[in-house]
Amino acid sequence: MSIKNIFTALMMGTTAVYAQKDSTIHELKAVTVTATRSAQSILNTPRSVSLISNKDIKEQAYQNLADLLQKAEGIFVPGTFQVPGSLQTLFIRGADNRQNLIMIDGIKLSDASTPDNGLDFAEVSLNNVDRVEIVRGAQGTLYGNSAVGGVVNIITRKPNKLGLHGMLNNTIGSFGKNTSFWNTQGGLQYAAKSGFYVQAEATNSVNKGFNGVLPPATGFFINRPKNFFKADYAVKTGFTGKDWDAYVSWRGVRQIADIANGAFRDDENHTLRFNRDLFTYGFSKKLNDRFSFKVFGGYTKTERKDFNDSSLISLTPIAYDRTIFDGTYTGQNLTNEVQLNYQQGKFKLVSGAGFVQDKMNVRTDYVNYAFNFSTKSNYDTVGAKMNTAFAYVNSNWQFDLGKQQLLIEGGIRAGNNNRFGSYINYQLGASLVFTDNVSLYGNIASGFTAPSLYQSYAPERNFTSRITRGNKDLKAEQSLSKEIGIKALVDDVMQFRLAIYHNTVDNYIDYVY
Secondary structure: OOOOEEEEEEEEEEEEOOOOEOOOOEOOOOEEOOOOOOOEEOOOOOOEEEEEOHHHHHHOOOOOHHHHHOOOOOEEOOOOOOOOOOOOOOEEOOEOHHHEEEEEOOEEOOOOOOOOOOOOHHHOOOOOEEEEEEEEOOOHHHHOOOOOOEEEEEEEOOOOOOEEEEEEEEEEEOOOOOOEEEEEEEEEEEEOOOOEEEEEEEEEEEEEEEOOOOOOOOOOOOOOOEEEEEEEEEEEEEEEOOOEEEEEEEEEEEEEEEOOOOOOOOOOOEEEEEEEEEEEEEEEEEOOOOEEEEEEEEEEEEEEEEEEOOOEEEEOOEEEOOEEEEEEEEEEEEEEEEEEEEEEOOEEEEEEEEEEEEEEEEEEEEEEOOOOEEEEEEOOOOOOEEEEEEEEEEEEEEEEEOOEEEEEEEEEEEEEEOOOEEEEEEEEEEEEEOOOOEEEEEEEEEEEEOOOHHHHHOOOEOOOOOOEOOOOOOOOEEEEEEEEEEEEEEOOOEEEEEEEEEEEEEOOOOOOO
16 A cells, blocks of 8 residues: 655744864855765755854754754754653654654764664764754755655864864753753864874763652552663764875764653663664865765664563562563664765766665563563564665756856666665756845755665564564655745855745555554
């Protein structure tokens, strides 16, 4: 059965735009890289684009990426500004969490072990983040899977001062009686005249005493505080030459959270541990005045451990529910890509090819001693893996029409997925710059979202129907996005946008767990 999801809206917003200059790095004003995979003025780009600068990140008391994104128009992040550790998911222009692509330096950030391959934004810190670029609308041609509602690209910093520098910040506070939080952030960076640099940053968060459980009208109430511990690490080293740049990096997340037994239900010994390790690399070189290329990639591994020991249900007399659950959920993502850029005058062309692999595994063990019942689950034999190979090309041409500038863009992406076969994505767009600060734009673009590994492979069966949770016959969602809009840059500081867009998704997956 084919299910179609249609979303049409008018969106208006403003964004502050900043530029920075220092002795070693010069950042162009109001320029996006994510929207076209090459440096392009926001006004000339036929997309709705927002830039969140390093200055904005520093001046605002944001705890994580979700708090930051919540301020942008067209974006909704449930779970922001709530109890630390709350699940945070991203919606862009009505597209849900699995239909939006999140990247760090161009490398996909997701969690293949979750039911929908979605990312919990509570885990993404702002360690070593230079800026964030948000591109709204389908970006399947340039970025492939999940880029239906939009793309968020987190771009990490490089040292902007020579020598050794460091920083240390501490935040201590309370959200109410018997609660506390303590956040410590520290970092070091070193940059040499030769172009070598190394930097490291760490954040440790301790949150105690929070509890979203309400006492019942009758019955036993434990009232155990829910604590949350989180540590984030970021290390990056590289070398910047005259015409080339190389780097390797590692980001790590370690979380421990106390979990309630459902909405407003207490549990004194249920914990959830989450670990992520993300390794990335990149090498870019300018070959001559026309050609440049880069090779980049990354590997990420996630592990989630869910453990719920036998729970206390009564003090008089002391009694336990005599059930134990132990689950381990792991996910892996491997990405390797090569990109070639060509520019001749006001004509630009970007082409590339790559390979992406996702894997996941689940091991669970449930025992109920009261009813002498136990069950186990292991995904080792189901082969939960997805491989995607792809190639793309995208070009734009800018024409001078007196005082106006016209930019025309077009691109196509071809790929093959081991789950649902070959696919084609395309995009067409144009922008007309009336003055130095105002432009009119429009675009049409396609995209797709592959079923998650869990949705395709989960072997658990319904007790009555014996139907498995996973469905290998699921097709990829196919989307089409149309948009027209106007944007203006006021004094190179404030960006104004007004857009009307229409999104259609075929083969929409409405998954019931």
